[in-house]
Every structure is written in structure tokens, then in C-alpha cells.
Amino acid sequence: MQCGYCTPGMIMAALDLLARAPAPAEDEVRRALEGDICRCGTHSRIVRAVLRAAGTATEAGNE
């Protein structure tokens, strides 16, 4: 992430997702965040962050 402007909305969307689906697949995370816009182009990292928060991050997702 570079600016953080969109982060609050993403946190709320991710929190809502994890409340409903504690161990989401990557596709589910992408769908849950589809309404959030990121101009920094950090989509891949944000998806990984949500997966990490859920404890479902794969080895490849952690750099």
C-alpha cells in the first residue's frame, strides 16, 4: 500500500467477510473487496493480507 486512503473501507469489508467466512478462499476475498478501489495497485498484497489475517495464507503468498 502507498497512500492508505482506501484502507478503512477495505478493513470493514474484510472484517465482514471473515465474520461470515473465517477461512475464505482467495476468490472469496477478491469478491468481498470488489467494491473497494485501490489506486496504489496493491490489490495482490491486500488480498494476501486478508488471507494472512484469516490464517489461510499459502506459502507462496508470504514473501
Added chain:
Amino acid sequence: MSEQRIEPERYELSEAPRYRSALTRRQFVGAVGAGVVVLVVARDGLSLEAQEPGEAEALGASADPISASLHIGEDGAVTVFTGKVEVGQDIRTSLTQAVAEELGVPPARITLIMGDTDHVPYDAGTFGSRSTPQMGTQLRRAAAAARVGMDPLAFRLRNLRDERLRAVLEAAADRFGWSRWQPRPGRGIGLACGVEEGDYVATCAEVEVDRASGRMRVGRIVEAFECGAIVNPDGLRNQVEGAVVMGLGGALWEAVEFEGGRIPNPGLSQYRLPRFGDVPPIDIVLLDRKDLPSAGAGETPIIAVAPAIGNAIYAAAGVRLRSLPLVPHGLARTAP
């Protein structure tokens, strides 16, 4: 992943070079082996009207008669075979120029074999002010066909002298699996590379295009980047990854529109940005040149994304889009 519609009627369509080959590009390169490419092309010309009867049939009913040929050697040297004759009018220069322009190589690397009937295709003669308009055009087609026929990676590696640019190109192609990629209907891969602000970048993209519906999506992107000595590896990776996503937006959708003196897409609800579902797997390769001073890295990683995607679309569908954005009206406007 989201899909977008190509609207070819709004954009320039390139006409594929008029040559015939029963082989695909990769089969062709494989068949001639060792990177040596020979291509022949000919069309409508005086030389063809005078072609020996029966010769066209001997070539096979589907083959075009030959009136010029072009050979690209393993070392990148280009040899052109034409029945036209240099008699002081300097068509040697004008024909060389035509080939050099199409192939993007310096004229000094091109040799013309002219009028040696042991080696050149039949030609009715050098007269009637036809050399430049007809033979020049045929050579352009032959060169364009050679350009298309050659593997894009092999073509660049054969012509690039800049070691840093070669290094990112090879790194991106290697990670992408360019040479191992198996052609599948409706899919294509493209690559592009460039230099800007002291940075070196190469991008490979794979796309899927459904010609019937006009829909396409970007399947994955690999980018190799080198900006001298890396200061902050994580920060750099973040910048490059973000730049690829920004490049994706500029390539496919982003444009401020104007209509009757107004901007119909003034907000983020109408201005199409890459969204989570649009972003394909992105693989970044960072080359660390500790022996070189660090250059900035925020913007250059954008530049090769759109051409790589455009080349991949061309490889998949034969449609050459030359205006950005390539797919101006995204999912929201084109969804049925």
C-alpha cells in the same frame, strides 16, 4: 476475473501480412531451426504477370508465386533476394530502406542480392518506374511477414545490443515460461521491453480472447525490472507491482472521456479503474545490479504492460489494437 469487450470497429485493425504458410509461427521457427528464417512473398506485379506458366501450380495451388525472398541469419544479418537490378538509379538504397524500416534493423545489416538469376526469383525486368512501388512493397510484405513469423523473444534477442535490456527480457521470459508455452485456441502471449529514466523493464502477458463474443481477459503478467542497485527490496517490489496494476488500467480501460463539452465519467463510479477481480496473478522479478547507481523506480515499470497485452491480443486474435485504452468500455458498460 472480469471480462471486457473489444470494439474493433472503433480502432485500427491491422491487415495481416499476405503470406501463406501451413505452419504456425512456432512450428515454422522450429522447422527452419537454429533461428534461421527464410520467407518468400509475392503479389500483383509485373514480374508476376510474366511468371512462367505452370510455375504457380508447381508451387501448389494455395501458394503465392515468388518474386522476392528474404533471409534472416542466425547472427541477425538480413539478406534480400530480388530480381531487380541496380543501374545507378539507387534502388539498392530504397529497397534496403524498405526492409530496414519494416524489420527495425540498421540498413548496414542488410545485404541485397540483385539480378543474379542463379539465386533470385524470376523478375520480368527493371523498368517502368516499378522498382520502388512494386518491389519495395513486396519486400515490405516479406519483411513484415518475417517479423510476424519470428518468435518475438528470439527477434528481440537477436537485435538487442543493450546488455541490461537483454537481461530483463531474458529474466521475464524465463520466469514466464515463454519458450515452453503451448499454443491454445483463443489464447495468446505477448511481450514488450523498454528503457526509461535509467530503468530497464520487460513484461510478458497472457490473454484469453473469445472472438465470437469479443470478450477478453488478462490471465497473468510477469515483469522483470532493473534499476541499478536495489535499496529497499520490499518497497521496490511494491512499486513495481503497483505500477503493473496501473499499467493494466491504462492498457484496458482508463480514459477521461469528453462528450459535448462535458466529461461523462468524472467520478470513480464511472471512471474505470482496475478492481480486485481484474488483477491477474502478477509475478515480479527484480534484478539487483549492486555495481550500478540506483535509479528511481516509481513509473518505468508501467511502460511495457500495455504493449505486452496488445501483443498478446494480437497473438490470440490477430487483431492489432493501436490506441489506448485497448478496451475502452469495461464490464459495467458492456455487460448485457
